[in-house]
Amino acid sequence: MLLAADGTAAQLAEVRSLCMAEGGGGRVETMQVDLAHPDGPGTMIDAADRLFGRVDVLVNNAAARAAVPFGAFTREQFDHVVSVNLAAPFFASQAVLPLMRRQGGGRIIHIASQLGHVAAQGRALYGLTKAAIIHLAQSMALELAREGIVVNAISPGPVATPAVVGNRSEAELATRFAPCLPCGRMGQPEEIAELALFLAAAAPAFLQGQDVIIDGGYTLH
Numbered sequence: 001m002l003l004a005a006d007g008t009a010a011q012l013a014e015v016r017s018l019c020m021a022e023g024g025g026g027r028v029e030t031m032q033v034d035l036a037h038p039d040g041p042g043t044m045i046d047a048a049d050r051l052f053g054r055v056d057v058l059v060n061n062a063a064a065r066a067a068v069p070f071g072a073f074t075r076e077q078f079d080h081v082v083s084v085n086l087a088a089p090f091f092a093s094q095a096v097l098p099l100m101r102r103q104g105g106g107r108i109i110h111i112a113s114q115l116g117h118v119a120a121q122g123r124a125l126y127g128l129t130k131a132a133i134i135h136l137a138q139s140m141a142l143e144l145a146r147e148g149i150v151v152n153a154i155s156p157g158p159v160a161t162p163a164v165v166g167n168r169s170e171a172e173l174a175t176r177f178a179p180c181l182p183c184g185r186m187g188q189p190e191e192i193a194e195l196a197l198f199l200a201a202a203a204p205a206f207l208q209g210q211d212v213i214i215d216g217g218y219t220l221h
Helices: 009-022 040-052 075-103 124-147 170-180 189-202
Strands: 002-005 029-032 057-060 106-111 149-156 211-214
Touching: 002 009, 002 040, 009 029, 029 040, 040 075, 057 075, 057 189, 075 106, 075 124, 075 149, 106 124, 106 189, 124 149, 124 211, 149 189, 189 211
Parallel strands: 002 029, 057 106, 106 149, 149 211
Antiparallel strands: none
16 A cells, blocks of 8 residues: 655654554555645656556545635635645546556545535635546546446545644534534544445445445535
8 A cells, every 4th residue: 555645754654554553564655745746646656556566546535625715716726726636636547547457457536525516605616626526537437447447436524534623622513513414423534434445445346437425414405
């Protein structure tokens, strides 16, 4: 496994240790990469090929957020969010195709968002990129399914990650998210990971071009 992110070396080492412990000591490599840079996606795929000689599963999980009222976005914010949320998975997916074709297939999972389906205040740009990722998964599946390349997307709702939780208290989080979550709580990162693992290793190849919404019921109303 190759973990590629723009985190610090210490953060990557921490996640690597966790993956090795949970995975029974399998090989886990890390690399720091800026996926907002045009060369980032290709550099990541080249590193995976060099380290492992193949890529069985690509999970496009990087994301950038900008909570800004429409009309106040800057061009710099637009370019950054689009570079990370849309251009990076687009070009990483293109870069991995020769490897997957060479080995006879593979799986690609795009992490989208429930905000690719419904609107939210201040999230026009983020939702735009996630809606585009859902369409990208459909288009890729349509073109690549006959080559043994399975492409799907996951749309999580509010998940208790550090980026979302920040310094908010449980009471603050409950006030903000509970009213729009029929299940009454935020999702946990492990729940999204379990779904990604299913799509990567257990889901039938007949499941193609789908966006699996896992949002605690957020989009039910």
